[in-house]
Amino acid sequence: MQAFWISLAVIFVAELGDKSQLMAMTFATRFKPLPVLTGITLATALVHLVSVGLGGLIGDALPTTAISIAAGIAFLGFAAWTLRGDELSDEESGKAARTTRNAFVAVTVAFFLSELGDKTMLATITLATQHGWFGTWIGSTVGMVAADALAILVGRLLGRHLPEKWIRYGAAAAFAVFGVLLLAEPLLR
Template identity: 65%
Template structure:
């Protein structure tokens, strides 16, 4: 159980670095008491990870351990590229974080619960629970996420509420790639099967090529969106001056 706790704490802590949940935590903490935000995160995380651990434990009983180790390694590789992509809050999430007025605790719980459904921290918890003690994974993953979000709130306050998001994303991605190599190698050694090895190498090649393309296309899209937003801002600033010149000419 201790091993499951430590591994889960480390993996989920890393998975949460630069995640949208951290951005939501910081946004909530800008307007509301930090302990209310942390309590809400704890409640939501406990619930989401309970579901994740249940799913992972069921899968672990159904699939051989060596294959689950390989699948876990491939999942960590995917999470690494997911982290490199970067994360941001969409309009709905930003509104939820900035305009909550009633039942703050319930709003934080609801926002984080919905944000974590299908997120990489939930998927990582499911992966961990397939091959580790369920209680250790549940406790470790919950504390890991709360610690990461709490750290974001504290560091954000100290650094003027701005985090070095790119540096955090790169560091977290590297750690995910290390976890991927570790788990995949462990599974391949245990399986000692030529077919499994070929399948794993093929899957790695597909994930790396697809992940590289995905990260590049996402960044290109983000760059184009930023340029479009900048042009819109400049146009909005110039519009009053142009109207004034037109009025003066008339």
């Protein structure tokens, strides 16, 4: 239980203001909250499971340069896709209203890529070197999902008061910034 509570608190605080929390807010302005939160939870659980495994095996040695470059390119792609926008036919609009699978996949992939090599992943690895893997895994996952749930709530509130065009431009800009930061990260090390 100690590993759970320590990990929950440390990761919750580390996630506040992090790029993935801003991503959660951005996704929440475009998609329903449930697929966003579900995608975040799955991606976080997977990344943090890998993290505690690495923490148990090798501690702090991670090849993050290639991961940062791949994630940066993906985020620039997400920015272009968001900026371009999508036009739905009436039939596609009906399908979109009935399914949340595409939002879930987009959120899961984006969060998985953004969390690889992120400070919360590194913090989870560090915690796993000092505490039990299971408590660290569950605590770090719950802490991150709780912080991102707050961002989803804020994103939904903003989404009700902003024109769709502004939301699309803001989301594209956010993805572009994340992409550039991820590409620049290896150069700044």
